[in-house]
Amino acid sequence: MSVLLILAIIVVVVLVIALARRNGAASQQTRLEDARAEAQRWYERLGGQLMNLHGSDAAAQQALADAGERYNAAGGQLQQANTVRQYELARESALEGLQYVRAGRIAMGLDPGPELPPLASAQGVGQLTKEREVNVQGHSYKAGPQPGADTPYYYPGGRVQGRPVPAGWYSTPVWKTALGAGAGALGGLLIFDALFSPGFGDMGYGDGFQDGYADAAGDFGGGDMGGGDMGGGWDGGGGDFGGDFGGDF
Numbered sequence: 001m002s003v004l005l006i007l008a009i010i011v012v013v014v015l016v017i018a019l020a021r022r023n024g025a026a027s028q029q030t031r032l033e034d035a036r037a038e039a040q041r042w043y044e045r046l047g048g049q050l051m052n053l054h055g056s057d058a059a060a061q062q063a064l065a066d067a068g069e070r071y072n073a074a075g076g077q078l079q080q081a082n083t084v085r086q087y088e089l090a091r092e093s094a095l096e097g098l099q100y101v102r103a104g105r106i107a108m109g110l111d112p113g114p115e116l117p118p119l120a121s122a123q124g125v126g127q128l129t130k131e132r133e134v135n136v137q138g139h140s141y142k143a144g145p146q147p148g149a150d151t152p153y154y155y156p157g158g159r160v161q162g163r164p165v166p167a168g169w170y171s172t173p174v175w176k177t178a179l180g181a182g183a184g185a186l187g188g189l190l191i192f193d194a195l196f197s198p199g200f201g202d203m204g205y206g207d208g209f210q211d212g213y214a215d216a217a218g219d220f221g222g223g224d225m226g227g228g229d230m231g232g233g234w235d236g237g238g239g240d241f242g243g244d245f246g247g248d249f
Contacts, residue, residue, distance in 0.1 A: 035087035036078075042094035043074045049101045056108050059147035059169070063104035063154045070097030095119055096156055103154035103169075107147040122157035128168030134194040141191050142171040 050068055055061030070093050077090035096119055102112040131144035131151075142150050147169045157167035160175045174191045 031084050032087070035084045035091070036081070039074070039078060039081070039087045039091040039094065042091055042098065043071070043078060046071050046074065046094045046097045046101065049098065053101065053104060053108075055104060057152075058149070059152040059154070060104045060107035062152050063100045063107055063147075066154070067097045067100035067104065070094065070100060073097075092120055096121075099156040099167075100154060103147070103156075107154075119156060119158070121159065122167065125157040125159065125164040126166045127157060128166050132195065134191070136191050136194050140171075141174065141195065143168055143195055145169070 046067065050064065050071060053064055055064045074090050074093035074097065077086065077093055081087045081090055095116055098116050099119065102116065105112045128143055128145045131142065133140060133142045135141075144151050145168055147154065151169035151171050153170045153173045155165065155167060155170060155173070155175055158165055158175070165175060
């Protein structure tokens with residue numbers, strides 16, 4: 001093989017590598033721009049919704065306040081994002097905010113508007129379909145599918161300390177307590193055990209619910225908790241838990 005032929009082969013290989021790298025970089029840039037545009041679109045939609053709504057009761061006001069928090073979170077994430085993954089997280093925050101907006105509209109008796117893309121963090125956790133009430137450590141806790149004077153806190157569904165928590169309206173934002181530390185966190189976990197343990201009520205479970213609950217329950221099993229009138233009422237959405245999203249979950 002002549003020297004010229006070897007040099008020609010080397011040149012061809014270098015050109016192929018350079019072209020592949022350029023195409024890869026272009027493809028990555030396209031994905032980045034698409035992810036940025038998608039996150040920005042939902043963020044702007046959330047902002048527009050918040051500008052035109054004003055809560056008329058406690059449930060609506062709380063839902064819109066939570067939507068405002070997610071709007072601020074999404075804005076901060078967009079400002080700092082420089083990867084596809086970070087823009088996906090900003091999109092998730094904006095979509096979560098829009099879920100709270102829908103809840104606020106329902107609380108005000110308005111049309112909730114078109115369906116939204118599902119939250120990655122709420123895959124497989126389902127939603128409440130009936131009201132339920134439990135007593136834990138001398139306190140009563142309620143949850144149900146509709147807003148009310150006793151259930152003014154909406155939660156779009158997610159996982160808290162590994163536990164699948166369905167979408168619905170709650171008497172207190174126990175998911176925030178359960179994300180804390182110390183005695184307060186323990187109390188929040190006990191409430192979840194009482195509300196959603198397989199030992200309570202007649203529930204149907206979404207895919208992976210029982211496995212997720214068993215993995216997380218540990219020493220806080222619901223079987224030892226104070227009872228209450230559970231009355232069934234669980235619509236466990238299917239699907240696997242899609243995504244490693246943070247946020248409030």
